[in-house]
Amino acid sequence: ALLWCVLVAAWEAAWGQLRYSIPEEMPKGSFVGDVAKDLALELPALRARGARVFDTGRTQYFVFGLQNGHLSMKDRVDREEICAAVAKCVLNFEILVKNPMNLYRGEVEILDINDNSPTFPERNSVLEISEYTAPGTRFPLEKAQDPDIGVNSLQNYECSESSYFSLDVKNGDDGVKYPELILVKSLDREQQAAHNLILTATDRGTPVKSGSTTIEIIVLDGNDNAPEFTQPVYKVTVREDVAVGSRLLQVSATDRDEGPNAEVKYSFFKIPEKFDKTFKLDPESGEIEITQKINFEEQEFYELDVQARDTGGLSCHSKVLITVADVNNHVPEIVIMSVFSPVPEDTPLGTVIAIFSVQDRDSGANGQVRCSIAERLPFRLEKTFEDYYRVVTARELDREAVSEYNVTVRASDGGSPSLWSSAVLSLRVLDVNDNAPVFAEARYSARVPENNAAGALVLRVRAVDADWGQNARVRYRLWEGRVRGAPLSSYVSVQAETGALYALRSFDYEEVREVGLWVRAEDGGAPALSSNVSVRLVIVDENDNAPQVLYPPSASGAGWAGVELAPRSAEPGALPAGSLTRWLVLAVAAVSCLFLAFLLLLLALRLRRWRRSQLLAAGGAAALRGVPASHFVGIDGVRAFLHSYSHEASLTADSRKSQLRFSGGSCCDTLPARPPAESSGDFVPA
Missing domain, CATH: 2.60.40.60 (Cadherins)
Incomplete structure (x- = not known):
């Protein structure tokens, strides 16, 4: 369970x-x-x-x-x-x-569970050994495979009993156990030409599982020297971008025999099939070359068993360890996992907009990926897990300024030269009703002639909303008021979609000379935003009223308005209300006479003054001139002006007084004071 x-x-x-x-x-x-x-x-x-x-x-x-x-x-x-x-x-x-x-x-x-038993590539194998082989010689055997790990993997080898051979298990550099057969005593082909052994591989799982193979050892006659490799292990490091056909290394073995027994042939010994397709071993020269592309990400390490065999059947073995060096040959890959679009423009800061992952199949610095986006964008990158990123809002969004963003994510690795790739996130900003309608003018006014036709277009108001879609759809309506006690809506109306203002009735200048109203523009958002504008309608007067006779009043109950009836006994040329007319004529004549008399009197006074001035000038009164001039300042409204006055005195023949009174000297711009009585004196002309 x-x-x-x-x-x-x-x-x-x-x-x-x-x-x-x-x-x-x-x-x-x-x-x-x-x-x-x-x-x-x-x-x-x-x-x-x-x-x-x-x-x-x-x-x-x-x-x-x-x-x-x-x-x-x-x-x-x-x-x-x-x-x-x-x-x-x-x-x-x-x-x-x-x-x-x-x-x-x-x-x-x-x-892991122990669901696999150790297995050998072949159920039966053949090993040829010369009868002259010295005791202590080791013969590598084919190793078993167990795909399980830990205690469930291959743990040990066991071999059936034999007086000629013993089994030794060695641990390789990669931690894998290798079985080797050791010759304990010399072989004699004439006594026993073949030996059969059973090799068993076991794990330590629960329950323990095992696998076996049969080894047939054939004893060869003669040829007492086996080939020997110059190195027990050959090591080489190769770049993963090495060209196909390139020579990797050369193995070499020597045989101390002579003649045909000293001829050595090289071959791979029991290597996996995929390795055999990747590398080629020249049997004559021992050169190993690559036959197909290798990939560090698929296989970092190759271990090849190489066998050198002479014509007499004797052989030796060596190992070739090939390490693949990583090359920065993989471009980082960007995987967009999720994108939150459209993004409301009132999205709070720090909101996750997109999630993506990056991967680079290279290793080390070649596989370390750095991601970035343009700093001018209102977003930033946050690394969440290894190779996982999210795009979050860093600044407030404004659809009216930018309605769509193409965010380019750039991923570059740490190789030299660095490889990079990019992906584009298309983000659309969703409009939020954050702008109220704005009228084209601060206030509107129009002149409307009176007696206009009902339904006539007065003017159009227009408001624009910077939002988009339903949030930018503007509707107009009147702000209700009253005109001369009547509702404003009975005088004018506004078309909700266009903002056109219509007169619902004919205006009369004599009744209404000006109409003031407010128009509201409201958008279609939720909640709706609005703004108001004032509209002033000036009624223009037209000559639509005839003069009206105030007096005499029309007869009460008369059938014709504005018609005055005369008595039947009136003589030709007689006017109705003739006595009143005569009194009016007399009054006008009297006023005219009085006005004419006033004008004549005024003219006489002017002439008299002019005549007197002429007489004084002719009487030689020039000797009295030289009286200091007096200067007066006059105030005319808000303006000041300066006048100079000259006083002259003269005696004429008709003068009745023999004394003249002169005022004393005075300063400029002052009125002279009256001198005391004792300062007066008789003036006797010379």
Whole structure:
């Protein structure tokens, strides 16, 4: 039952990564872990956020159940098939949720079970040994294969009993055990021409499993010296971009015999088929060359067994270790996992917009990838897990400024020269109703002639909303008011879509000379935003009223308005109300006479003054001139002006007084004061 249940299901909070363990060969639908519980997420929330296992293009081994929040096996998994000889077999998975977007990464370790027995490439093998071979000589045997790991892998070799041979198990540099057959005592072909041994390989699993092969040893006659390699191990390092046909190295062996027994042929000894297709060994020269492209990411290390065999059947073995050096020949790959688009322009800072992963199949610095985006963009990159990134908002978005972003993600490795690749994230900014309509003018006015036709177009108002779609759709309406006690809507109306203002009635200048109103523009957002503008309608007067006779009033009840009836006894030329007319004429004549008399009097006074001035000038009064001029300042409204006055005195023949009174000297711009009485004196002309 242990093989059908989870051995370990643990969640590590660090970095938000889930870790589970499960044995291989579990049937389809087997429980792996309770993701909902380990992430502390409610099942309804997981369903609402569309949680799913993200498909990265690799083989998917797990499924996520939205009903129970469990991670289950999608199919049976064979550890040896997917991980081969890797010590720790780990399968990664990603749980992607939305609203808000987040990525939870996890790994499932596939535990090995002892489901494979050690096996030999061949059930029967033949080994030829000369009867002259010295005791102590070692003969490498074909090793067994066990794809399991740990205690479930190959642990030991055993050989059937023989008085001529013993078995020695050696550990190679790669940790693999190699069986070698050791000749204990000399062979004698005449006594026994062949020997049969059974080689058994075992593991330490539960239960223990094993595999066997039969070794037939044929004793050869003569040829007492076997070839010997110059080195027990040949090592070479080759770049993975080495050209096909290139020579890697040359192995060499010598034989102390003479003649045909000293002729040595080289060959690979029991190497895997894929290695045999990759390398070629020249049997005559011992040169090893590459026959097909090698890839560091597929195979980092090759171990080849080389055999040198003379014509007498004796052979020796050596190892060739080929290390593949990584070359920066793989461009980083960007896998876009999820993109949140369109993005509302009021998205909070730090919101996850996209999640992607990068991978580079090179190793070391060649496989270390750095990602970047342009700094001018309102986004930034955050590294979540190894080779996983997310794009988050770094600054506020404004659709009215930029409605769409093409974010180029650049991934470059650490090789020399560096290789890079890029991917473009197309992000559309979703409009939010954050702009109110704006009128084209601060205020509107129009002149409307009176007696206009009902329904006449007065003017158009226009408002523009910087938003988009429904948020930018503007509708107009009147702000209700009253005109002369009547609702404003009974005078004018506005067309909701176009903003056209119409007169609903004919205006009369004599009644209404000006109409003031407010028009509101409102967008279609939720909630709606609006703005107002004032409109002033000036009514223009027209000559639409005839003069009206105020007096005499029309007869009460007369059939014709504006017609005055005369009595039948009136003589021709007589006017109605003639007595009143005569009094009016007399009054006008009297006023005219008084006005004429006033004018005549005024004219006489002017003439008299002019005549007097002429007489004074003719009387020789020039001697009295030279009286200091007086200067007066006059104030005319707000303006000041300066006048100079000259005082002259003269005596004429008709003067009745013999004394003249002169004022004393005064300063400029002052009025002279009256002098005292005793300062007066008689003036006697010379």
